Amino acid sequence: MEKVQFTEEQSTMLATLYGRALDARSAEPILGDPTAQEAVARIDYDFGKFGMGPDQALAIALRARVFDRWTRDFIDLHPEGMVVHLGCGMDGRVYRVDPPSSVLWFDVDYPETIDVRKRLYPERASYQQLGSSVLDLNWLDYLPADRPTLVLGEGLTMYLDPVGAPALLSALVRYLPSGEMAFDFYSRSGLKAQKLNSIIRRAGATLTWGIDDASELEPLGLKPAERFGVLDFITPEVLERASRGIRAQMWLARRIPYVANMGQLLRFTF
Template identity: 35%
Template sequence: MVTPKPHKVFLEKEMETLLITLHAKALDSRSKNTILHDKKAAEIASLIDYDFEKVNGFGNNLMVIRAKQLDTWLEEFLERYPNATVLNLGCGLDTRVSRIIPPSTVRWYDVDFPEVMEIRKHFYSNQNGYEMISSSITELDWLEQIPRTNPVMVIAEGVLEYLTESEVKELLNRITSFFPHGQIAFDVMNSFAIQSGKESLKETTGAEHKWMVDDVRQVDQLNSKLKRNAAVSIFKSRYIHKLPLKERYLYAAMGFIPSFRNMMRLLSYKF
């Protein structure tokens, strides 16, 4: 239940970056051409005492498109497996569970650092079918809290870039060993994107991207159980057409330049 008074937020490094994505989704909800229709994000942002101007300029529309594509893949999975388990890794203040409104047969787990969950608990509470888990996603023992019998859909939005490749590999191996089958969807950034935004990100939040992916075949080789379903350039997403005309033209042009086209890709794997 949302409390009536603003909450002062003290986060740093990768934890602070959750406010970038929250801000992007809140701005989108107030747009006449909204893509996510995420009123819950706008509500949460309005109750947080934080200088959101600080995190402007990090590609707000691209973050919204990223979220929409991941939402779409999740909705398709839940249509096929209405009794699925959903893991939302590094959830931050993401409101995906409110946007999707999963069937009552779904068991949904949001996972993030304890410091983040203390903030999240002002806006969400554990209930039947929904649970918040306070843990770094690299700890991995948090998985023992989750039943492993049902198909699983794992979402990692704007998260894995902050891990090393070895940490990503260990996480993927743990997930595919723990669950019998499912899907995992996440985004990756190339070295051009990471180097271009490195100083701005560090100056704003102190965070640092660690995992660069210039060739998605690098990801394919991390885990033999994973079979790629899709690799979508953010600039080639079908949701680009929902943006204002000027931005559609800009992103279309960027999509013809290889280093720009592959700045961020959305990947979906089954196992």
């Protein structure tokens, strides 16, 4: 068993990891990620403290599936490109997507996270893990600057500081030749309502950065390309599996734009 010691903010990655493990264990998994189950079995941590139920696990798996799809699409278009996965936490995306070795892949998170990852997950060709705050831009020196690049961050932007985050995105746009970026965002009203999210509350984390519209990032050189909002997740497959409580929230989201726009997944080109 691996003993771990994380800050409140870092421990949120154990909640999402646990969500993916519950998905893998469910009768009809959305992601079916065996690395999540294996990692949970090897980390000595009270995962029960998040109070994670099937609804939250479903939401985590659905979000990850969109990012996986965007990643696969990018790799299909750029088989010699690069993927830079920011705030990777314990996510096994590189193993799920399993890119060819012609694709360079960097996972970046705090040194404590990368240290645990290195103990849990196998090395692979063309794959590197960088232990640094993403806001300390020195880690950029490790990236080659001549490949089309997908920069990804799932469950990350809301933890970043509102001045450092745009500076990071702008530095990436200047450093990299071209590519795509994909992140999920809280809206400003979503930030105000953050205590409604029981996982964040139980982790004791605080969310600090949000945007309301993709166009806010255009001045940084990011062109909005695709949006995935709360309403896009409401499919027959999801309605069939969601609890009454979640269906009630979906009902509200359909009628009240304020609720529907509290969070969104955005893809940009640059």
